[in-house]
Amino acid sequence: MLKVEGIRKTYQDVVAVDNLTFNVADGEIFGLLGENGAGKTTTFRMIMGLLEADKGSILLDNKKIDYSVTDKIGFVTEERSLLTKLTVKEQILYYGALKGMNERDILKKLDYWLDRFEIKEYENKKIKELSKGNQQKIQFISAIINNPKLLILDEPFTGLDPINVKMLKDAVYDLKKKGTSIIFSSHQMEYIEEFCEKLVILVKGKSILEGYLEDIKNSYGIKKILLNVLDYDIEKLSKIKGVNSINKKNDYYEVNIDNESAIDLIFKEIKKYKVLKFDAVKKTLSDIFIEKVGGYHE
Amino acid sequence: MNSKLSFLTKTSLLKRIKSKWFIGVNILLLVIIVGIINIDSIISYFGGDFSDKLEIVVIDKTNSVYDIFKNNINNSKNIIGNDTSIDIKKTTKSEKSLEKNLKDKVLIIFTSSDTEYLKAKVISKEKIDTIKYQLITSSLSTTKYNYGLINSNINIEELNKISSEIKIDRVVLNKDKPSSDDNMNTIMGSVFPTIILPFFMLVIFLVQMIGSEIYEEKSSRSMEIIISNVSPKTHFISKIISSNLFAIIQGLLLIGYGALGLLLKNSIDTSKTSEITSMISSIWTTLSNNGFIDKLYYIIPLTLILLLLSFFAYSLVAGILASMTVNMEDYQQIQTPIMLVSVLAYYLAIMASVFNGAIFIKVLSYVPFISCLLSPALLVIGQVNIIDVVISIAILIVFNIFIFKHGINIYKEGILNYSNEKVWTKFKKIIRNKN
Numbered sequence: 001m002l003k004v005e006g007i008r009k010t011y012q013d014v015v016a017v018d019n020l021t022f023n024v025a026d027g028e029i030f031g032l033l034g035e036n037g038a039g040k041t042t043t044f045r046m047i048m049g050l051l052e053a054d055k056g057s058i059l060l061d062n063k064k065i066d067y068s069v070t071d072k073i074g075f076v077t078e079e080r081s082l083l084t085k086l087t088v089k090e091q092i093l094y095y096g097a098l099k100g101m102n103e104r105d106i107l108k109k110l111d112y113w114l115d116r117f118e119i120k121e122y123e124n125k126k127i128k129e130l131s132k133g134n135q136q137k138i139q140f141i142s143a144i145i146n147n148p149k150l151l152i153l154d155e156p157f158t159g160l161d162p163i164n165v166k167m168l169k170d171a172v173y174d175l176k177k178k179g180t181s182i183i184f185s186s187h188q189m190e191y192i193e194e195f196c197e198k199l200v201i202l203v204k205g206k207s208i209l210e211g212y213l214e215d216i217k218n219s220y221g222i223k224k225i226l227l228n229v230l231d232y233d234i235e236k237l238s239k240i241k242g243v244n245s246i247n248k249k250n251d252y253y254e255v256n257i258d259n260e261s262a263i264d265l266i267f268k269e270i271k272k273y274k275v276l277k278f279d280a281v282k283k284t285l286s287d288i289f290i291e292k293v294g295g296y297h298e
Numbered sequence: 299m300n301s302k303l304s305f306l307t308k309t310s311l312l313k314r315i316k317s318k319w320f321i322g323v324n325i326l327l328l329v330i331i332v333g334i335i336n337i338d339s340i341i342s343y344f345g346g347d348f349s350d351k352l353e354i355v356v357i358d359k360t361n362s363v364y365d366i367f368k369n370n371i372n373n374s375k376n377i378i379g380n381d382t383s384i385d386i387k388k389t390t391k392s393e394k395s396l397e398k399n400l401k402d403k404v405l406i407i408f409t410s411s412d413t414e415y416l417k418a419k420v421i422s423k424e425k426i427d428t429i430k431y432q433l434i435t436s437s438l439s440t441t442k443y444n445y446g447l448i449n450s451n452i453n454i455e456e457l458n459k460i461s462s463e464i465k466i467d468r469v470v471l472n473k474d475k476p477s478s479d480d481n482m483n484t485i486m487g488s489v490f491p492t493i494i495l496p497f498f499m500l501v502i503f504l505v506q507m508i509g510s511e512i513y514e515e516k517s518s519r520s521m522e523i524i525i526s527n528v529s530p531k532t533h534f535i536s537k538i539i540s541s542n543l544f545a546i547i548q549g550l551l552l553i554g555y556g557a558l559g560l561l562l563k564n565s566i567d568t569s570k571t572s573e574i575t576s577m578i579s580s581i582w583t584t585l586s587n588n589g590f591i592d593k594l595y596y597i598i599p600l601t602l603i604l605l606l607l608s609f610f611a612y613s614l615v616a617g618i619l620a621s622m623t624v625n626m627e628d629y630q631q632i633q634t635p636i637m638l639v640s641v642l643a644y645y646l647a648i649m650a651s652v653f654n655g656a657i658f659i660k661v662l663s664y665v666p667f668i669s670c671l672l673s674p675a676l677l678v679i680g681q682v683n684i685i686d687v688v689i690s691i692a693i694l695i696v697f698n699i700f701i702f703k704h705g706i707n708i709y710k711e712g713i714l715n716y717s718n719e720k721v722w723t724k725f726k727k728i729i730r731n732k733n
Contacts, residue, residue, distance in 0.1 A: 050526055
């Protein structure tokens with residue numbers, strides 16, 4: 001389990017991370033969100049032991065993170081961190097040895113992952129000769145070759161097509177099942193919604209929103225109703241209190257509401273007609289992110 | 299942690315040694331060194347001719363000096379070197395007929411003189427080479443001397459006493475002051491630059507290796523992964539050790555290439571063996587006469603210690619500066635001052651004898667980076683003594699400890715600093731923050 005308790009980091013007069021606290025349980029996927037420069041990289045670097053926090057503590061399985069613990073951590077950086085002149089095998093052997101693994105174990109695991117990611121034929125190719133997607137797979141393998149206790153994924157799906165994204169997602173779920181704590185960061189909110197049980201949103205190094213994703217979404221409530229009602233003048237709904245606007249889509253209408261009490265009123269109004277579609281849609285994480293982070297720019 | 303240090307060191311060293319760059323450069327160095335040592339054989343193989351010939355035709359109107367002259371010129375042959383053969387002939391042909399078909403030959407006409415005993419006329423188509431002309435004039439003077447003795451009533455023994463060299467009993471009262479002489483200065487001017495050139499090259503290799511490795515790891519962002527598994531200190535030490543081992547291996551290879559070149563020279567042309575032996579013997583005699591050989595037992599170890607410590611100093615500074623580079627331009631920028639200092643050290647060392655023991659040059663011989671070349675050079679020519687070199691070594695040790703202690707903090711910050719500020723600005727900021 002990872003425990004981050006009240007960490008703070010400053011660079012000269014700039015506060016990069018301020019009093020940040022969160023926990024990631026074993027087998028849990030945790031989302032760390034924020035705009036560029038919000039303090040995500042600094043947080044990752046502190047977790048990895050690359051930077052020392054000015055205040056607060058970071059514990060992995062109740063042990064302070066130092067070089068005796070970092071062997072249990074895997075890190076996929078946002079930008080590719082591969083020595084491109086090396087072959088795939090040399091690269092993984094290099095990073096694996098740095099994690100304290102012996103050559104036999106590294107090669108055994110490499111064999112498994114190359115097979116699983118369907119890139120076995122590239123084992124002896126130089127990394128610079130691989131496509132961006134395959135380079136990303138190698139980077140992922142290099143981060144998980146040691147079966148990490150904690151895995152940090154910073155934009156892990158960059159440059160991958162949907163098929164390869166699925167391959168990596170499955171691998172992440174497998175690691176989760178095995179008890180790996182995973183911290184996930186991405187600007188693509190659909191990945192966060194799909195993956196993370198818990199999250200924190202950072203703005204200028206401070207946490208402005210944190211908790212379980214489901215709780216957060218519930219607290220923001222329903223945002224719109226998707227409707228398709230036969231023989232009904234949909235414009236009548238605009239008179240109902242709480243209805244903001246109505247937009248025509250292909251085969252349904254999108255009714256935006258600002259009050260959940262409007263849902264019952266709308267339902268009462270249309271139930272006499274033939275209702276083909278009635279979907280009450282919660283706010284997406286993207287909506288919440290824009291609403292929360294956008295507010296700090298105003 | 300020690301196993302990770304040895305792993306990083308081994309990986310870094312093997313990566314460099316197995317690189318195409320290293321193999322290519324060494325093949326080139328092997329060819330160049332062996333080629334330079336055997337340049338005469340190569341030129342001869344492609345039809346060039348190193349053997350030289352001096353053809354002299356003599357018209358002896360005195361009928362008595364030809365044999366004397368022939369004998370004198372053969373005795374003085376060493377002036378122009380053993381590669382030149384002398385072909386001397388007496389002729390009865392007329393001066394005019396010979397002039398028409400002279401080609402490369404030199405015509406010498408001896409005539410007797412009432413006032414000067416002997417006169418000579420030297421005729422050639424082109425201007426005679428200075429050294430050959432020196433041989434001819436020297437032989438002509440000796441011939442005139444011999445001819446004059448024969449044809450005059452001067453007592454030969456008395457004349458020999460008068461003309462013999464004066465015997466000098468040389469005494470230098472100040473025994474403490476180191477001595478140097480012209481022969482040593484000549485050796486310093488020709489042999490020493492050749493000996494220290496490899497060191498200069500090795501410094502360049504060293505700076506390039508450590509700089510390019512750190513730059514590559516940083517620019518590829520793999521530094522973050524590496525540093526999350528080993529401390530920056532371990533990483534830095536591994537780079538220092540591997541780059542210094544690399545420089546030592548490269549140095550040994552250069553010595554090997556030199557030895558191979560000499561072996562090849564001897565096997566190709568055994569007649570050259572005596573020439574090389576005689577050249578080495580001549581240098582050895584000069585060094586021995588100056589008491590240099592007796593000093594070798596401390597000059598060699600002191601020089602090696604200075605060189606090794608300087609390798610460390612160069613690699614420490616290059617590594618620290620390279621940690622702050624984020625692009626190729628930065629990387630080039632950091633190399634320039636280091637290279638300039640090593641060039642300065644090289645030129646000061648080869649010009650050491652010019653400064654005649656000035657305080658300024660003595661002070662410079664204590665300065666790290668410069669001391670490695672200048673201090674041994676001044677010691678060899680006797681302008682500094684063993685204590686001065688020991689001081690240089692002590693300063694270098696203190697310098698290395700100081701740089702490592704403070705530099706490791708800069709390195710730790712630098713390797714994770716990706717800002718696009720100028721290297722020196724970043725450098726100043728990090729130092730300011732640390733303070």
